[in-house]
Amino acid sequence: MGLDKESNECGNINKNLEKGRKKRISYMSTVVGGMIAGIVGASAITLLIVSVMDKRVGNKSILPASIFVSKYIGTGEADEYLNQGILLSIIYGSLMGGIVATILPIISMTIVNVLVWGVLVGLIVGIIGDKIGMEIVLGMKMDWVWEGKLVIQSRIKFMVVNIIYGIIVTGILIYEIV
Amino acid sequence: MWSLNVSIPQGIVRAIEEIAPVSGGWEEIVEEPTLVIKRFEKEDLDGHIESEIKFLLENVEPFTVEIGNLEMFEVADRGTSPVLYIEVKSIGMKLIHETLVSVFGCVKGVEGENYIPHITIARGSGVKNIDFSDFSGPTWWTAKTLEFWDGDKRKKKNQVMLDKNK
Numbered sequence: 340m341g342l343d344k345e346s347n348e349c350g351n352i353n354k355n356l357e358k359g360r361k362k363r364i365s366y367m368s369t370v371v372g373g374m375i376a377g378i379v380g381a382s383a384i385t386l387l388i389v390s391v392m393d394k395r396v397g398n399k400s401i402l403p404a405s406i407f408v409s410k411y412i413g414t415g416e417a418d419e420y421l422n423q424g425i426l427l428s429i430i431y432g433s434l435m436g437g438i439v440a441t442i443l444p445i446i447s448m449t450i451v452n453v454l455v456w457g458v459l460v461g462l463i464v465g466i467i468g469d470k471i472g473m474e475i476v477l478g479m480k481m482d483w484v485w486e487g488k489l490v491i492q493s494r495i496k497f498m499v500v501n502i503i504y505g506i507i508v509t510g511i512l513i514y515e516i517v
Numbered sequence: 518m519w520s521l522n523v524s525i526p527q528g529i530v531r532a533i534e535e536i537a538p539v540s541g542g543w544e545e546i547v548e549e550p551t552l553v554i555k556r557f558e559k560e561d562l563d564g565h566i567e568s569e570i571k572f573l574l575e576n577v578e579p580f581t582v583e584i585g586n587l588e589m590f591e592v593a594d595r596g597t598s599p600v601l602y603i604e605v606k607s608i609g610m611k612l613i614h615e616t617l618v619s620v621f622g623c624v625k626g627v628e629g630e631n632y633i634p635h636i637t638i639a640r641g642s643g644v645k646n647i648d649f650s651d652f653s654g655p656t657w658w659t660a661k662t663l664e665f666w667d668g669d670k671r672k673k674k675n676q677v678m679l680d681k682n683k
């Protein structure tokens with residue numbers, strides 16, 4: 340191989356490896372992006388639970404995270420820890436968002452992908468939340484009734500808010516908003 | 518142990534097979550010759566290292582690989598010694614190796630400054646004065662495909678097509 344050709348090849352490969360390095364850094368940053376998406380998703384569903392879904396039932400919202408604070412940290416009843424519950428829900432949502440970002444494959448930016456992956460992610464997060472968070476950690480069992488139940492009492496409401504969370508997080512990640 | 522390898526063209530594999538039996542008295546003749554760019558000791562359970570490597574190589578175009586002389590490692594860092602190998606010259610392999618080492622770290626003894634691109638053909642003691650002029654394969658090729666190679670199962674796991682990057 341001639342010297343010119345060799346040095347040309349060397350320059351091209353170096354330049355292209357540098358591009359790859361930058362792409363890799365942006366891939367790594369999706370973990371942080373996922374956490375930010377998780378904060379947005381968790382904030383949205385917390386607002387939905389507190390201001391709409393639970394308000395229609397009894398005007399008193401109890402978040403799973405409030406029950407956690409009451410059971411393991413505080414001394415009062417769960418409804419006294421709404422603000423702490425909101426904060427803990429957002430932290431949990433952010434961590435789940437970071438995990439989702441590392442697992443989510445690289446897929447094209449389409450609404451169909453957001454909906455399909457969003458529902459799938461929401462269902463997985465919901466099932467983990469139900470079976471581990473609610474049943475094991477908090478010792479609570481939900482039922483399938485929609486009417487007259489708080490989100491922490493109704494599995495179907497719980498799954499719906501998790502699916503909304505999944506769609507928001509995957510939407511932000513797939514469209515590379517963060 | 519797994520690795521990122523350059524896929525060796527069949528013409529060269531056949532030419533290696535032709536010279537290997539006449540290499541005389543070696544304990545182990547390599548059945549499937551490989552050309553390693555980078556070794557990985559840590560298992561890649563969820564495929565993340567593979568994904569990261571694909572990102573790194575996303576823009577790298579096919580590069581030239583040249584067959585050099587028949588050489589010998591008197592003392593191998595791993596496995597049976599000595600090692601009879603065909604020396605390989607490739608700027609592309611060296612640059613990719615250096616980049617991957619800087620990102621994923623280096624396997625002690627055989628990488629970084631100690632990295633010598635080569636195709637092992639036999640191990641253990643055997644005839645040392647071998648006439649390499651019988652080698653009938655091409656003396657260079659353009660590497661268009663890299664492969665993720667499972668060293669334990671001795672099989673290809675996945676591949677990276679560089680000619681898509683042109």
